Amino acid sequence: MIFISGATGQLGTAVINALLERGTPAAQIVAGSRKPEAAAAFATRGIQVRTADYADPASLVAAYQGIEVLYLVSGDAPIEIRSAQHRNAIAAAVKAGVKRVVYTSFVDTAEDSPFGFARIHADTERALAKSGLETTILRHGVYADILPAFVNGFAERGAIASPNAQGKAAFIARADLAAAAAVVLSAREHAGKTYTLTGPSALNMAGIAALLAARSGKPVAYQVMPAADYAAMLVQATGMPDWLAEALAGMFVAMDRGGYDNQSGDFARLLGRDALPVEAVLAEQLGL
Ligand SMILES: NC(=O)c1ccc[n+]([C@@H]2O[C@H](COP(=O)([O-])OP(=O)(O)OC[C@H]3O[C@@H](n4cnc5c(N)ncnc54)[C@H](OP(=O)(O)O)[C@@H]3O)[C@@H](O)[C@H]2O)c1
Secondary structure, eight states: OEEETTTTSHHHHHHHHHHHHTTOOGGGEEEEESOGGGGHHHHTTTOEEEEOOTTOHHHHHHHTTTOSEEEEOOOOSOHHHHHHHHHHHHHHHHHHTOOEEEEEEESOOOTTOSSTTHHHHHHHHHHHHHHOOEEEEEEEOOBGGGHHHHSTTHHHHTEEEESOOSOOBOOBOHHHHHHHHHHHHHOGGGTTEEEEEOOSSOBOHHHHHHHHHHHHSSOOEEEEOOHHHHHHHHHHHHOOOHHHHHHHHHHHHHHTTSTTOOOOSHHHHHHSSOOOOHHHHHHHHHTO
């Protein structure tokens, strides 16, 4: 049986749908969530729903019973808490006799990255390597689907801003990451492998501004903003916590180090097609 963590989340839901589309029987899928009531729709489709909270080791050991492959979705807590939660999940997988863990890592796992969440992925990859479990690491590129949140109001303001100067990212849509996950979850030959899942083209944020201008027919300037100012602006505009705003601002700085423009080709090798280019995802999301 395959356990999908974060099953009510955007990625987890897409992975379950991708597994079903590939012909995985519903009875072979277990949907994990902290709020099983929010996952009730899966039960009506013949998918077992189990309560699993990365912060509650006992819930994880119980949830992972009889599971062969665990899709471990990165959580959403601050750095140290989330790293500890992922280690809870790995320890519980060992206790419960899980054979393989497929982990949603990130294209950036550098300990010294300006993107603080890179340390979570480095820590989790290390914990998996030490665990004795079979593992498949999926190093995700930046989701193309999160870009609209960063360019909100571009047409009215005639500009977008971020701390990114020049460095590009090979953005990839969640739907493509889910399709790749379904392939990897379905076959043991992917044990011991690390795949870098990125889109077929890369843009920096100035390129995103140019794309928005071309598609909307309106001028969209691009401004490089100091990371601290940008984080403060995110907090003010969205009410997100400081630690999250600082991490997101750091991600745009980290793009300038070059590693996010990693067009590895792994996605095309796994799926036999290219991922959707960021241009197409953004245009569809924004109706341009
Ligand atoms: N590569 C990127 O650009 C990028 C962008 C955004 C996020 N991410 C990462 O990718 C993950 C999935 O993205 P998404 O868009 O699907 O996010 P999402 O819609 O916010 O879903 C996050 C999921 O994480 C699960 N989760 C959080 N804390 C948990 C805990 N303590 N125990 C068990 N499950 C927990 C939640 O499960 P329940 O609420 O059902 O319990 C939820 O389903 C995010 O959590 C984040 O780490 C990556």
